[in-house]
Amino acid sequence: MMGLLRAISGLIAWAVAFSAIYGLQGLGCALGWDRVMIGPLQLGRTLLIVLWLAFVAVQAWMIWHFTHHPRGSVFLNRLTVAVAVVGWVATIYTGVPVVLASMCF
């Protein structure tokens, strides 16, 4: 079972990242963080970008780790790496709005 859990961990990481970013956006809007400025930066957006990049970095590390530390069958290892790549791409793609879109409007 641990092998199967490991195989889907890349997409579990995406699910956590997606929920955390969506949650932080909602919380930031509720607390008015879009109107708080830190120098030229908007507090809410800055926090969102930091969180997004942190997840992107962690998931990139997961890909490296799964590639360099295979465990169990060849099939499960390939699946683990492929799912980690899918999760990483999904986090990058679904997280792009933190840079582009208006936060609370």
Add this chain to the structure above:
Amino acid sequence: MKALRLHRAFEAIWGTPRGWRGTVCSVNHSTLGIRLMVTAFAFFLIGGVLAMLIRAQLATPHSAFVGPEAYAQLFTMHGSIMMFLFAIPMFEGFAIYMLPKMLGTRDFAFPRLTAYGWWCYLFGGSMLLVAMLAGLAPDAGWFMYTPLSSKPYSPGINSDFWLLGITFVEISAIVTAVDIVVTILKMRAPGMSLDKMPLFAWYMLVTTMMMLVGFPPLILGSILLELERAFGWPFFDVTRGGDSLLWQHLFWLFGHPEVYIIFLPAAGAVSTILPVMARTAILGYGWIVGAVIALGFLSFGLWVHHMFTVGIPHMALAFFSAASTLVAIPTGVQIFAWLGTLWAGRPQMKMPMLYLIGFFIVFVMGGLTGVMVAVVPFDWQAHDSAFVTAHLHYVLFGGFVFPMLAAAYYWLAHFTGRQYQYRLGVSAFWLILIGFNLTFLQMHIVGLLGQARRIETYPAEIGWTAYNLVSSIGGFILAFGIGLFLIDILLQFFHAPKSKRNPWSAGTLEWGMTMPPPSYNIASIPHVEGREPLHDRPDLALSLARGEGYLGEPRNGWRETLAVGTSSGKLDHIVVLPGNTTLPIWTAAVTGSFFLLMLLKLYWLTPLPLLALVAMAWRWAWLLGRKEDVGALPIGHAQSAPTHAEVQDPPGWWGSIFLLTADGTFFVSLLFGYAFLWTVAPAWPPPQLFDGGVLSLVTGVGATALAVIGARVASRRLQRGNGAGGGMVLIGLVLLIAALSMAILGAPSPTEHAYNAVVAVLLAYAVFHAAIALLMQVFVVLRARAGFLSARRSAELRIAQLWTDYAAGSAAIVLLAIYVPALTA
């Protein structure tokens, strides 16, 4: 001759008595799977008749065929029946019938639970049908949006029928999902590692995991809405701190994954049938597995795309728009794998292939319009129009009904034992394909012209008449096609010659048995070496019938099958399954009586069925187990294995893990609702925060620690042969219930504000789980005293420990979630 002797011996053990006694007590997966499919098809026909009535009403402007009230019931029941009473039970029934045969096992992990799920479905579905016949059918749309479905705007009993009936049916879906997951992970033939598993099993594994995560938000939403309607707890009432958008979130957290939950099993059937029709192996097995897993996850990131027009900030819209477009990629991977398989093989145009072609055409069109509505500006134009009705029918009819019709012809010989004979099916196919496209293709256009979904009439001068008339004609052609299909299938049962074994020369194990299959499926269990065992060993079917595989000799009248390691497929232990019993039907009847009493508003009587349920669950568990260790038993091929009673993680333990997964999702959804209301709903923060005193917080948290430590102490004592001393854990759980009860007594009135109502539900959730854990621990103590537990037979203790840990953990979170805001305010 040996095969015949074995058949008689196994049939005596696994068979079902004839007559009504067999009907009510059977726990056999083939019988129950067929019952589910037949009932689901009956609901499909009923839902289809409702669709005909809808189309008759819309065929002409200013139609007086049915009034607006009846029309509202028609479209609500059409959607609800097709989603909850046809699609889900149909693929569940198919999986229940087929999976054990494909996996090379004799039955499901929890046969009594399979039967319980079937009876719950029948009773719950019947409730909705009775409502419809009485003219009291739900009428607020199949997604029951608040405030339309709330008491002030739907004062009748109609919405209660939906909320209670559907929740009842969802219980059936959850228990069946647990049953299917454990069967796929544990009950495969030895040697069948995950990479050798049939693709259909992969699809069902992902689907059922999605059900365990996707259905609890809907169950939660239904409970909250019923609490609001019955007792005035204002979860969705904006004037008292609720928010109607909370319902939309909870509904679509279920509703969007639901689309994939319906599509994936059908896609699993496509991945199984298509390579056989193309006379080759599936192309890109690993790619398909990866794509299915990706779909399973990504489809949970789409729910807000049903809410693009409710006024959500652009950034949040963009998150969900991105996820909605992304999901097209794994779907595309599967479609290209299927096309590649056709390209690499030598396709034969048999009946299943015809329907697969229909599936390709219709589903791809539905997928493309799906990408269109995933884009926010387009969705703002098309939202709630007939365009969306057309899109969802292309996806669901194309993605589910066409593959299921292909499956019906592909596996027909398996059910009938006869070979397909007539050409009526070809005419039925063309009527269905043409009728479907006539009904829904121009519905895209009339939707873009502005026709809203669910309207019961329209003015003649608006220019929609021709589109609607053609749609209605198409709908009736489609209905003729379905009728012809039904006649064609029935003809096969009565007027076709016997089929040879494995008529398609397929490689999967379900074809390695007589047709129709015997109650035990296979006289012995194979050792699997590849993905297509019947191609690897052409003599396998006869060899298994002669008892030359594992467990080839009946023993002690036991219903034996094998369990394996989840990933490796290595032989793990023998599972001895329970036999026929009337417990499932009685338990389902008692469960149904609870919902019925709720419906009749006899709330003061509802503790009775709850107490009866506890008694039945107790008996359910008490009937299993043994009072002595039997050690490893021979299973053939000079190998031996212990029975499930003497291993650390028998199927019951795995079942608890997955049931708790669903339970945990329910709990997280509740916490999400709490956080959502706190941050988004108007009239928050609440006028008065909970003030239960620090004493009950400290007592409660201390009690959770005592229960968790106590459960471990009991386990250690048992391992050392000192019996299961459960004193500490029992004290911990009693203290926890006392602390939570004190908190409930001190809580503000739940009718005044949504905050109060959420606090009450959170505390009730924690008390409920602490009570379950307490019952389990008392059960374990009594079982130990009766001699059912030993150092080797300790699984029941481990299961009770799981539930105790969960109860303690969730209670601690509830206490912190309630007390921390109050203490820090």
